[in-house]
Amino acid sequence: MPVTRIPSVPPSEITPREVWLNRRSLMAGMAGAIAGAAWPGASEAAPVIEPLVAPRNPGFAPKDAATDRKLATSYNNFYEFGTDKADPARYAPGMKVRPWTVEVTGEVAKPRVFGIEELLKFALEERVYRFRCVEAWSMVIPWVGFELNKLAAAVEPTSRAKYVIFTTALKREEMPGVRTPVPVIDWPYVEGLRIDEAMHPLTLLTLGMYGETLPNQNGAPVRLVVPWKYGFKSAKSLVRIEFAENRPTSSWTKAAAHEYGFFSNVNPNVDHPRWSQRRERLLPSIFASRETEMFNGYAEQVAPLYAGMDLKANF
Template sequence: MASRFKIPHIASSEITSETAYFNRRELIKVAGMAAVPTALAGCSSAESAETPLDFAAAGDAGAGFTTSEALTPEGDVKSYCNFYEFGTDKGDPAKYASEMTTDPWSIEVDGMVNKPGKLNLEDIMGFELEERIYRFRCVEAWSMVVPWIGFPLYKLLEKFEPTSDAKYVEFRTLYRRSEMRGTRSFTNIIDWPYREGLRMDEAMHPLTLMAVGMYGKTLPNQNGAPIRLVVPWKYGFKSIKSVVQIRLTSKQPDTSWQALAASEYGFYSNVNPEVDHPRWSQRYERRLPSTLLNPNRIPTQKFNGYEEQVGALYAGMDLSKYY
């Protein structure tokens, strides 16, 4: 994946306190939706579309739906991103993703299903939403703790009735050259549109989330608006952003990073400190926020800390071969 490693520094005055974040629903109730236009008046265009969401609190900690670890400041999550459609620098998505139109939006679901069809944005936002506080680990060895808002992927797939022949799920990101300057660059390295995939049992696992928001609001464009995948036990590039197509297949789908460098980015890409990337170790990660003087370096956990929940999916597999 990307090569430039810049650790963001966010001024403490710009970081929303944890107390304020967890009191957000009461604040929204008191302020009322009428206050939203005023509150957003001073925001940049990339942030102006974010609106509060109604959702249930994080689920049972024993199921892996939450963690006691400190949340990563929202500013870090929004400003330090991989979204190559807008550029390869970590700051490019926050600068340029506002050029992407996210409404209207639809997801086409086809392939090995009994009821192929589309979900429009209003259908997507009609799912019952819940908050999941997940660790998020990038293959480049930086990590975050993010309060995502969304619904399990299996609830979406069940609406289209997968057939017994469906063994894999393929995802595609929006590809719109007029709005995605990274796809127009002569230096771009990906055969667009961006593609990812999961095995069917991975897709149906309750931890696998279709996220429509974070930090109590709809997703910013640079973080994958209006809907993205979040698979918390895998490296971040598996959690494809701005999804427009889901296809169920009998064969393992080709994925973008596998096509580019199969020896570095395997189909499974489970977080594993015992299997290094060919160009760097995966034994440690830098938890954002992080600086050169305070790198916040922590040991990497197998399956990103979700081994109890997902380890059985890979029983008997050689994880150095199926990386």
């Protein structure tokens, strides 16, 4: 009779349950440590990218196909991680996005701090929006999120709320771009919208893209998407949303007022001092063969917001 010897494991060698459960983050930590040796700034935290599937809203389907995901997640402006387009993809994965809270405050009846899990419980939908950067390139992105006005309904803005101010996280340890000897811009990054713009059904509080939670370089865990404005208006990695009576000065306006106005609506007839805005390059096209559309193609929905306004003066 064959004798099978069952090896006995001394209790001291049993892996504690929590270590076993956390083995992925441990491995990610090790990978991060290795990566950190090569790239100072990449820290040990693993990015949290999980499936985030929501029903597609068929009302938002531009004629162009969605940009390749790899492209949209490797070519980003997120100066907190560096000014090169490749920097965010390189350094942002080191940012911890759990736990995460967004403080919603200011001129509201019920100010509240939302945990990211609470935001994920809103009724999410997928919308494919055109995305137009002030640098004259564009992409087409399937976002997952919900209308910002739904969040507003939960906090009940008062009649004094005329503007909404969005603040991006400022995490010195995890953001190499904010540690430069001379600050690239006045951190933290602040953006603003007029209340009617913020409450417009196109304005999306966004938690995911391409059926997954946002990669850090694209503004995880929660960002703004305002498709008829230049990309920099769509602030990333939000920690604070304030309803305010007075118009804020956004970060780019503070940095160069004659170049970046408060509205920054996509407008082929108003040139930026550096770039003609008449045409754009739909990436990865090499030729800027596409003529830019008024309000990035959303004129029908948003032009009434600016009725009677001089858009050249209010650029």
